[in-house]
Amino acid sequence: MIEQTFEIPLADGTSTTFIVHPERDGPHPLILFLMDAPGIREELRDMARRLASAGYYVMLPNLYYRAGVLELVPAGGAMDDALRARMMELMNGLTIPMVMDDVAALAAYAAGREAADASRVGTVGYCMSGQFAINAAVRLPQVKAAASIHGTYLVTEQSDSPHLAARKSSAELYFACAETDRWAPLETVETLAAALAADGARAEVEIYPGAEHGFTFPQRALYQKQGAERHWERLNALYRRNLG
Numbered sequence: 001m002i003e004q005t006f007e008i009p010l011a012d013g014t015s016t017t018f019i020v021h022p023e024r025d026g027p028h029p030l031i032l033f034l035m036d037a038p039g040i041r042e043e044l045r046d047m048a049r050r051l052a053s054a055g056y057y058v059m060l061p062n063l064y065y066r067a068g069v070l071e072l073v074p075a076g077g078a079m080d081d082a083l084r085a086r087m088m089e090l091m092n093g094l095t096i097p098m099v100m101d102d103v104a105a106l107a108a109y110a111a112g113r114e115a116a117d118a119s120r121v122g123t124v125g126y127c128m129s130g131q132f133a134i135n136a137a138v139r140l141p142q143v144k145a146a147a148s149i150h151g152t153y154l155v156t157e158q159s160d161s162p163h164l165a166a167r168k169s170s171a172e173l174y175f176a177c178a179e180t181d182r183w184a185p186l187e188t189v190e191t192l193a194a195a196l197a198a199d200g201a202r203a204e205v206e207i208y209p210g211a212e213h214g215f216t217f218p219q220r221a222l223y224q225k226q227g228a229e230r231h232w233e234r235l236n237a238l239y240r241r242n243l244g
Contacts, residue, residue: 001052003045008061008109011101015065016040020049021057027117028057029243030110032103032136034129036214037091038079039064039072043219051124054236056243057116059106063099063129064090091128096160099132100139107140120144120243124235126216127183128152130175134162137171145242147174147235150213152183155191163195166203173203174238176231178211206234 003020018040021028033048040062052058062070067090073079079087103123111118122145125133130151137146138160146169148154148162154175155163166173173196177189186207193205208215208227215224216231 018060020052026115029120034125036127137169166201167199175205181213
């Protein structure tokens with residue numbers, strides 16, 4: 001595996017972006033891995049490495065670059081009230097249009113890299129970035145598959161709400177939803193699934209029994225191994241079908 005960190009010019013500044021991909025047999029389909037609210041940390045880099053090992057060129061950008069924040073949460077993931085408030089401030093400072101400008105710039109950067117095939121793109125967003133991953137499939141026609149993993153703000157009154165954005169894309173979409181999630185309760189998930197079905201979207205909404213918000217992260221107290229491994233199986237199958 002080859003891994004590097006670059007300062008990549010995005011819409012409003014420069015983002016520290018972790019890139020990892022196989023050493024051989026490129027160019028590799030591009031995966032844009034969009035972070036959760038606690039931000040960039042080794043836990044996410046390890047997840048990017050696992051995804052890349054399946055044959056992908058994975059980019060993990062720092063979405064908090066506008067605020068000059070990179071490593072928000074200390075090793076071990078402990079947060080006090082002040083840090084949690086700062087995290088919420090940073091999260092709420094992002095909008096879908098802002099991040100769509102970022103993903104367009106990331107895809108353009110990857111198009112110039114020999115190891116990347118930016119004509120075949122997949123996205124995955126965790127927690128706050130689920131909405132971004134889905135909307136990227138609307139913004140970029142080369143996105144063939146997009147996944148929201150215990151995503152938030154899945155059904156809103158905005159025109160770019162994921163439950164509405166899905167109808168504007170031909171990509172295959174996947175929503176992994178925890179059975180218990182105050183950020184996306186079951187009634188929200190049911191509304192999402194009904195909207196996608198009514199629109200005839202190429203989409204699957206899957207509820208993970210016994211899982212809680214954040215269940216995919218191995219360093220979280222709410223980590224659920226069974227659900228986490230299922231989400232890896234679903235992601236790999238999604239990308240194989242659509243990216244090769």
